[in-house]
Amino acid sequence: MLRFGVTIFLGAFLVFQVQPxxxxxxxxxxxxxxxxWTTCMLFFQVLLLAGxxxxxxxxxxxxxxxxxxLHLGLVxxxxxLLVVQALTGPGPILPPAVLKPDGAxxxxxxxxxxxxxxxxxxxxxxxANSPLMQAWFHASAPERSPYRLFVLSNIGSGLALLSxxxxxxxxxxxxxxxxxxxxxxxxxxxxxxxxxxxxxGRAPALADHGPRQAxxxxxxxxxxxxxxxxxxxxxxxxxxxxxxxxxxxxxxVAVIPFLWxxxxxxxxxxxxxxxxxERWYSRRVFGPxxxxxxxxxxxxxxxxxxxxxxxxIGIFCLAMFTVCMICHGELVRLKPHPRHLTSFYLxxxxxxxxxxxxxxxxxxxxxxxxxxxxxxxxxxxxxxWLLQAAEPGSWLRRGRAPRLRRALACLGVxxxxxxxxxxxxxxxxxxxxxxxxxxxxxxxxxxxxEDPARARLDLVxxxxxxxxxxxxxxxxxxPTAYYGRDTGVGLALTQHPRRADPxxxxxxxxxxxxxxxxxxxAYGLPGDRLRFYEINPHVLALARGQGGFFSYLAxxxxxxxxxxxxxxxxxxxxxxxxxxxxxxxxxxxxxxxxSIPAHLLTVEAFDVYLRHLKPDGVLAFHVSNNHLNLxxxxxxxxxxxxxxxxxxxxxxxxxxxxxxxxxxxxQDECLLALPELQRELMRPDQARTRYPVSLWTDTFSNLAxxxx
Numbered sequence: 001m002l003r004f005g006v007t008i009f010l011g012a013f014l015v016f017q018v019q020p021x022x023x024x025x026x027x028x029x030x031x032x033x034x035x036x037w038t039t040c041m042l043f044f045q046v047l048l049l050a051g052x053x054x055x056x057x058x059x060x061x062x063x064x065x066x067x068x069x070l071h072l073g074l075v076x077x078x079x080x081l082l083v084v085q086a087l088t089g090p091g092p093i094l095p096p097a098v099l100k101p102d103g104a105x106x107x108x109x110x111x112x113x114x115x116x117x118x119x120x121x122x123x124x125x126x127x128a129n130s131p132l133m134q135a136w137f138h139a140s141a142p143e144r145s146p147y148r149l150f151v152l153s154n155i156g157s158g159l160a161l162l163s164x165x166x167x168x169x170x171x172x173x174x175x176x177x178x179x180x181x182x183x184x185x186x187x188x189x190x191x192x193x194x195x196x197x198x199x200x201g202r203a204p205a206l207a208d209h210g211p212r213q214a215x216x217x218x219x220x221x222x223x224x225x226x227x228x229x230x231x232x233x234x235x236x237x238x239x240x241x242x243x244x245x246x247x248x249x250x251x252x253v254a255v256i257p258f259l260w261x262x263x264x265x266x267x268x269x270x271x272x273x274x275x276x277x278e279r280w281y282s283r284r285v286f287g288p289x290x291x292x293x294x295x296x297x298x299x300x301x302x303x304x305x306x307x308x309x310x311x312x313i314g315i316f317c318l319a320m321f322t323v324c325m326i327c328h329g330e331l332v333r334l335k336p337h338p339r340h341l342t343s344f345y346l347x348x349x350x351x352x353x354x355x356x357x358x359x360x361x362x363x364x365x366x367x368x369x370x371x372x373x374x375x376x377x378x379x380x381x382x383x384x385w386l387l388q389a390a391e392p393g394s395w396l397r398r399g400r401a402p403r404l405r406r407a408l409a410c411l412g413v414x415x416x417x418x419x420x421x422x423x424x425x426x427x428x429x430x431x432x433x434x435x436x437x438x439x440x441x442x443x444x445x446x447x448x449x450e451d452p453a454r455a456r457l458d459l460v461x462x463x464x465x466x467x468x469x470x471x472x473x474x475x476x477x478x479p480t481a482y483y484g485r486d487t488g489v490g491l492a493l494t495q496h497p498r499r500a501d502p503x504x505x506x507x508x509x510x511x512x513x514x515x516x517x518x519x520x521x522a523y524g525l526p527g528d529r530l531r532f533y534e535i536n537p538h539v540l541a542l543a544r545g546q547g548g549f550f551s552y553l554a555x556x557x558x559x560x561x562x563x564x565x566x567x568x569x570x571x572x573x574x575x576x577x578x579x580x581x582x583x584x585x586x587x588x589x590x591x592x593x594x595s596i597p598a599h600l601l602t603v604e605a606f607d608v609y610l611r612h613l614k615p616d617g618v619l620a621f622h623v624s625n626n627h628l629n630l631x632x633x634x635x636x637x638x639x640x641x642x643x644x645x646x647x648x649x650x651x652x653x654x655x656x657x658x659x660x661x662x663x664x665x666x667q668d669e670c671l672l673a674l675p676e677l678q679r680e681l682m683r684p685d686q687a688r689t690r691y692p693v694s695l696w697t698d699t700f701s702n703l704a705x706x707x708x
Contacts, residue, residue: 007191012156032597051127091178239355281329467517488648488662524558533567
């Protein structure tokens with residue numbers, strides 16, 4: 001029992017420890033968007049299915065010694081791959097830098113390919129471990145239930161997730177994390193070998209436990225197709241709810257491992273509780289709990305950012321946990337005899353993969369918004385109603401007026417569905433154009449169309465406005481939103497000393513990371529060069545004039561250049577080609593709703609910016625955020641490079657501009673002498689004392705430090 005338990009625990013720990021490591025490593029390669037984590041979860045769910053299928057085939061098709069030989073051969077191959085990666089690349093399970101994208105590739109297939117090359121074989125081995133070891137254990141000790149080992153597996157998975165943001169991420173750089181993971185995999189290989197040796201030694205006795213003898217001992221027959229489909233449906237709903245909730249949280253807060261891990265840990269907790277004992281799941285508790293959590297979820301969706309970051313996270317996680325407890329609790333009620341254990345786990349993993357495929361691939365093609373969360377909550381309620389309505393002993397079938405009870409429960413499900421549909425209509429009530437892609441949800445809103453003097457069009461990403469333009473001809477050239485003339489970026493572009501330099505004619509070389517609707521082109525003058533970097537092709541098309549919504553770029557008299565792809569990667573590629581841009585002003589303003597790509601705020605990124613900047617140039621960071629205090633991150637970076645930094649806060653005027661925060665980093669004393677910069681100016685060594693937080697690098701960053 002001990003060797004099986006330790007091997008299952010360690011294998012499960014490694015399965016869920018690898019996910020945040022490799023996802024965080026490749027996150028900067030794809031713009032830091034929440035879609036990276038969604039795609040990673042899809043990959044690991046599909047590979048988990050492959051591992052469970054491998055275990056099922058071994059147990060159902062081969063004798064014990066054949067199972068041991070093939071599986072331990074797979075373990076040896078995976079271990080050899082890790083050794084090769086350690087000797088030739090950045091480290092085990094980490095893709096080499098030569099595989100970085102150049103911005104033109106489709107992101108989802110490339111992410112899947114990267115993960116397959118870096119982690120595919122070791123992960124497949126680990127994915128097969130839990131069901132295979134449970135089958136071996138049941139074969140060697142048929143009088144003992146193997147399902148308790150599944151609980152141990154999920155405890156190991158949960159500890160892996162909880163340890164990462166608190167014990168691993170804050171202290172170990174990514175290459176060291178990869179090496180530590182490979183070391184633990186070596187221990188796992190020893191454990192798997194020990195379990196295989198036990199099965200090998202008892203092979204003659206185990207071979208007698210065939211299907212005929214199992215039938216003679218009273219094992220129930222194989223469950224039918226309907227039962228298999230129910231197993232799949234319940235796990236698919238729970239899996240889709242997990243991915244949809246995580247996507248929603250990361251879209252509105254930040255793409256950081258802690259916010260990936262919290263929902264996943266609760267998902268695993270629901271497995272632990274329901275498979276440990278049936279007393280943890282009660283329909284009397286979780287049926288009403290679903291009603292309450294769904295109501296809170298609807299309130300949070302309607303409230304949006306005004307609900308507060310912790311409240312949103314708490315409600316999304318509560319709703320997800322409730323749905324998962326219902327799905328997994330009902331799953332346990334329908335679990336088969338251990339004789340059919342591997343086929344049961346195969347359907348569980350098939351459902352998990354189906355849920356991931358629905359959210360990761362199908363939903364972006366079918367829905368114009370993030371409506372998969374709504375679908376999952378509704379499907380969870382429908383499944384609970386159907387299962388109780390079909391079960392003779394449930395509260396919907398026994399007691400007085402069972403038909404009335406079923407009708408009232410059905411009405412509750414219908415009301416919930418109506419509320420969810422109502423939110424989808426309300427959320428885009430002003431939209432005149434919508435688009436959803438790997439990089440998130442975009443739509444164009446028409447604001448005050450009834451008043452020509454105030455009518456404008458807004459570009460909205462998630463729940464945050466990312467650009468506006470008035471439709472009246474006299475106001476179309478006004479820089480709006482976060483980019484007014486009194487903002488930090490407005491001061492950098494209008495008060496830069498080169499504007500008054502007769503030798504240059506006042507012309508500026510300006511780089512902008514993040515295009516939006518092209519608002520900053522309103523500052524362009526004849527002779528200027530404006531170079532915009534944008535990762536989302538849909539944003540690029542809108543700013544160019546698609547749909548006739550925005551015209552900042554078309555109206556700009558300066559030379560405008562547009563570069564498609566992640567700005568960090570494009571800037572690095574330009575340096576590698578010997579093409580430093582020599583910007584007078586470089587603006588860093590890249591958002592995914594309120595979610596910030598941390599790879600644009602690291603020491604390495606800052607160094608790239610400075611190499612593209614003239615000695616007296618200005619770095620302008622847009623740090624307005626509902627949930628994160630990014631001032632501290634930028635100030636620490638400026639301090640590291642011994643550069644002054646000034647915070648410029650503008651309250652907005654309520655019509656043309658919004659409240660905004662910008663940090664300007666420059667050595668130009670003329671610009672630093674402006675009163676607006678003097679109010680919150682930090683010289684080198686001041687930021688370190690004022691903001692005692694970690695310095696972010698490509699291998700170490702902790703956004704949890706700046707959560708407000």
